[in-house]
Amino acid sequence: MNNSFSNDVAGHYRGAWLELDLAAISNNVSYLKSFAPQSELCAVVKANGYGHGAVGAALGAISGGASVLAVALVEEGIELRRAGIDIPILLLSQPPIESLKYCIGWGLIPTITSPDALDTLENLDVAWEEYFEDASPDRASDISKFGQILDQRVPVHVKVETGMNRAGAAIEVAMDLSVRVANSNKVYLDGLWTHLATADEKDQEISKAQIERFSEFEKDLVNVLGFRPKTHISNTAATVTLPDSRRDLVRCGIGIYGYFPSKDVERIAADPGNSGSLIPALSLKARISMIKEVKPNEGISYGHIYVTNSLALIATVPVGYADGVPRVIGSNSSNGSVLIRGQRCPIRGWVTMDQLTVDVTALKGSVEIGDDVVLIGSMEDEAIYADEWARLANTIVYEILIHMANRLQIRPSQHSPN
Structure with a gap:
C-alpha cells in the first residue's frame, strides 16, 4: 500500500503541520467493536477521513479490525483504491447516475435510492475497462484487481428512509428496489440500511421509532424474498448507546478519530462496565x-x-x-x-x-x-x-x-x- 501520509508540496515549507496517530485510530476501532462484538465495523473515512487524511485513516482503521470502509463520493473511493486498499468500500449516498459506471469500474459498492439508478446499473453493457477514468499507469493491474466483468453481479445497498428525511428511499420505493435487486441478474442485494437522526441525544425516542420502522420493513421484505439481507443502522452514537441498532454492520465515523458525538454518549460510554477509551488521533x-x-x-x-x-x-x-x-x-x-x-x-x-x-x-x-x-x-x-x-x-x-x-x-x- 502507498504511504498513508501527505508527501506533496503542501506543508513542507511551513512552521505548522498535523500529526496523525495511526495507533490511536486502531485503538478506537477496537474500542468501538467492543460494544458490538458480533458485528462487522465499517469505518467512515469520507471528507478526507474527517480531515485526518483518508488513506491514513483507512489503514489505521483496518489495523484495528474494520472490515469495510465508507465514503461519500466516488472520487473518495477511487483515492483509496489507488492507494492499494482492497477491502469493500461503500458509498453512503447514491452517486449521480452518470457516475455509477465509474463506481462499479473501481469496485465500489453503491447505495441506491431510486429506480433510475437501478435501471442504469442493469443496463451497463459496455466493458468495464472503459470506466477506468485517469487510471494509474499499471492500468491492467487496476482492471484485474478492481474491475467488474459482465458475468458478475454487482453488490448494491438500498437505503431506507425511516425519519432522517434526507437521502433515503421512501418505504414503498425501498421495497420495490430491494425486490428488483434481489431478482436481478446484474446486481445483488448486499445490504439494507438506514441512518439515525438523533442517536447522539439524551432522548432516544426518535431513534427507537426509526429502529422499529426499519425492523418492520426488514420483516416485510424477508417475507417477500425468503431471506434476510445484511443490514446496518448504527452510527458511532448508536453503537455505544442503542443495542437494538447493532446489526450485521456498525458504521462508525467520529468515534474512530477519538471523539464522542456528544456528552450524553460519552457519559454512557464511561459506565464502569465498559473498558477502554477513545484517543484523539x-x-x-x-x-x-x-x-x-x-x-x-x-x-x-x-x-x-x-x-x-x-x-x-x-x-x-x-x-x-x-x-x-x-x-x-x-x-x-x-x-x-x-x-x-x-x-x-x-x-x-x-x-x-x-x-x-x-x-x-x-x-x-x-x-x-x-x-x-x-x-x-x-x-x-x-x-x-x-x-x-x-x-x-x-x-x-x-x-x-x-x-x-x-x-x-x-x-x-x-x-x-x-
Missing part, C-alpha cells in the same frame, strides 16, 4: 515565528479587540483560520489558548487567515523563536483537543476536524507505525 502543531514586546494600551491583531493592560510579550504562530483554526477563539470572550513549554498561553486578538498571536508573558526568559506550539494535542501534563475548540466556537467537533488538512502536511506521530 490528530494533533495540530507549529513553531513560534516571532516574539515581540508590546507596550501597555496597544491593540493586537485586526480590529484591536484585545488591548494590552501592561507590558506584554506576544508570540506570533504561523497558523490561522485558513488552516481550520476558528477565528472566534481569539475573541476576548472565548479564552482560547495554545500550549507552549507545557503551559497554556492565551490567544490574543482575532485569529487571522495565516497567523495568530499568543501572550507568552508568563514564559518571559525561557520562550524562544522556534519553540514548539501545540494547538490541538498534548504537551507534558496539559492537553487541548478539538472538542474544546468546538465548544469555544459554538460548533461541532466534526466541523473543526474536517477543515484542518486543507493546506497542512500530515505527518506520522511518534506513536504511529512506520
Whole structure:
C-alpha cells in the first residue's frame, strides 16, 4: 500500500503541520467493536477521513479490525483504491447516475435510492475497462484487481428512509428496489440500511421509532424474498448507546478519530462496565515565528479587540483560520489558548487567515523563536483537543476536524507505525 501520509508540496515549507496517530485510530476501532462484538465495523473515512487524511485513516482503521470502509463520493473511493486498499468500500449516498459506471469500474459498492439508478446499473453493457477514468499507469493491474466483468453481479445497498428525511428511499420505493435487486441478474442485494437522526441525544425516542420502522420493513421484505439481507443502522452514537441498532454492520465515523458525538454518549460510554477509551488521533502543531514586546494600551491583531493592560510579550504562530483554526477563539470572550513549554498561553486578538498571536508573558526568559506550539494535542501534563475548540466556537467537533488538512502536511506521530 502507498504511504498513508501527505508527501506533496503542501506543508513542507511551513512552521505548522498535523500529526496523525495511526495507533490511536486502531485503538478506537477496537474500542468501538467492543460494544458490538458480533458485528462487522465499517469505518467512515469520507471528507478526507474527517480531515485526518483518508488513506491514513483507512489503514489505521483496518489495523484495528474494520472490515469495510465508507465514503461519500466516488472520487473518495477511487483515492483509496489507488492507494492499494482492497477491502469493500461503500458509498453512503447514491452517486449521480452518470457516475455509477465509474463506481462499479473501481469496485465500489453503491447505495441506491431510486429506480433510475437501478435501471442504469442493469443496463451497463459496455466493458468495464472503459470506466477506468485517469487510471494509474499499471492500468491492467487496476482492471484485474478492481474491475467488474459482465458475468458478475454487482453488490448494491438500498437505503431506507425511516425519519432522517434526507437521502433515503421512501418505504414503498425501498421495497420495490430491494425486490428488483434481489431478482436481478446484474446486481445483488448486499445490504439494507438506514441512518439515525438523533442517536447522539439524551432522548432516544426518535431513534427507537426509526429502529422499529426499519425492523418492520426488514420483516416485510424477508417475507417477500425468503431471506434476510445484511443490514446496518448504527452510527458511532448508536453503537455505544442503542443495542437494538447493532446489526450485521456498525458504521462508525467520529468515534474512530477519538471523539464522542456528544456528552450524553460519552457519559454512557464511561459506565464502569465498559473498558477502554477513545484517543484523539490528530494533533495540530507549529513553531513560534516571532516574539515581540508590546507596550501597555496597544491593540493586537485586526480590529484591536484585545488591548494590552501592561507590558506584554506576544508570540506570533504561523497558523490561522485558513488552516481550520476558528477565528472566534481569539475573541476576548472565548479564552482560547495554545500550549507552549507545557503551559497554556492565551490567544490574543482575532485569529487571522495565516497567523495568530499568543501572550507568552508568563514564559518571559525561557520562550524562544522556534519553540514548539501545540494547538490541538498534548504537551507534558496539559492537553487541548478539538472538542474544546468546538465548544469555544459554538460548533461541532466534526466541523473543526474536517477543515484542518486543507493546506497542512500530515505527518506520522511518534506513536504511529512506520
